[in-house]
Amino acid sequence: MRGFEHDGDRVVALMDEEERTVIARIVADVGLLLGEVRFGAEDEDDEAPEADAERELFEGLRGLDGSASAPTDPAVLRLLPNAAPDSPEISDEFRRLTEGDLRSLKIERLRTMWEQLSEDEPEWSLTLEEAGPTAAALTDVRLVLATRLGLDSDADVDLLHAEIDAGVRALDEDEEAPVDHERVWLGMLYQALSWLQETLVACLADGEEGDV
Template sequence: MPGIFEPLTGGGAAVALDEVEISIIRSLAVQLLELIGPGPAENAPDDPLAELFAEGPSEPPSDPVLQRLFPDAYGGPDAESGPPEQAEERRAYSSEFRRFTENDLRAGKRETALTVIRSLDALSPGGDGGAVLELSREQSEEWLRALNDLRLAIGSRLEVADEEDTDLLYRLPDEDPRKPMVMAYLWLGGLQESLVSTLMT
């Protein structure tokens, strides 16, 4: 069935995508790559050990999308509650954790987005421009992570904080300028849900 992942023998998943769907997913994955930014290797010295032990940023990113993709480890609704010294301590822990983990997290998200782009680029479109995407189990798990990242990014731009916000999106009028982004958000959610179901069978 078009737009719905189905299981493959051996544990993978397959989905039929038309030309427009392929273009949308690829474009979103490229935009995600650009948002995450280049990896440490882009400006790292020739010594691979120096890159391995390179420290990342200690402050949260300013972009709301990147804040959603790379949240504080000790954040959450109660992060600023309690005595000031406890809030300060949590901020210090978050800063230290971010410094040693964000580079790796960014590298992982870049690789996940690249997996999506490469698998789409490897498709052989039919006469109508569509194709059947077949993924191994490992690729399916990468796609699942990528779909989640894309939905987090779009949801952040749409200021989706909870299920109630999602319900409101369904009722937006067609003339609302957010409508195309909303349709992509909901469609990716359906793809993600079908892939989760497929991998659980």
């Protein structure tokens, strides 16, 4: 994977087919958290048996409760936070008036990113106008992963990095490590998306400076 870089009036990242597929799948699952429409469902046939193990890794991301009040799933609550945490009545009323539009906006940004990643091309190419909504969609994906991984502080992030390092070392040395391999896998995905978003935001900042 290569992070976003300027290419004329566009920003471009490079990734192989497996990387695109993994990121597209988690984007679709976050979209499913926010709505009941599965991206690409109209084009899907039965999935291959070898996809079962990977699909299980993403099952924990789901949990939409469909309630008009505050979501019970903490990941969805991170995406759709209470407007007034100390006043449930105000929060519920604000949610009633605004949540539908906010869900739709987030789902549309995720769907657009999923469609881009689903193209059979090694380049993920964006205009500068597309880069902002894409960065916002990446934030939503990272928030869901951070919630599932229990990342509430810098110390939690440091601990995750240590777990990932231990898991990678054990894999390189063909040894068993006392780590949660599913957590390590999701943690590595979180790291990769964080880095990818950083390169995209850096391109956006460069573009804005160049326009001044």
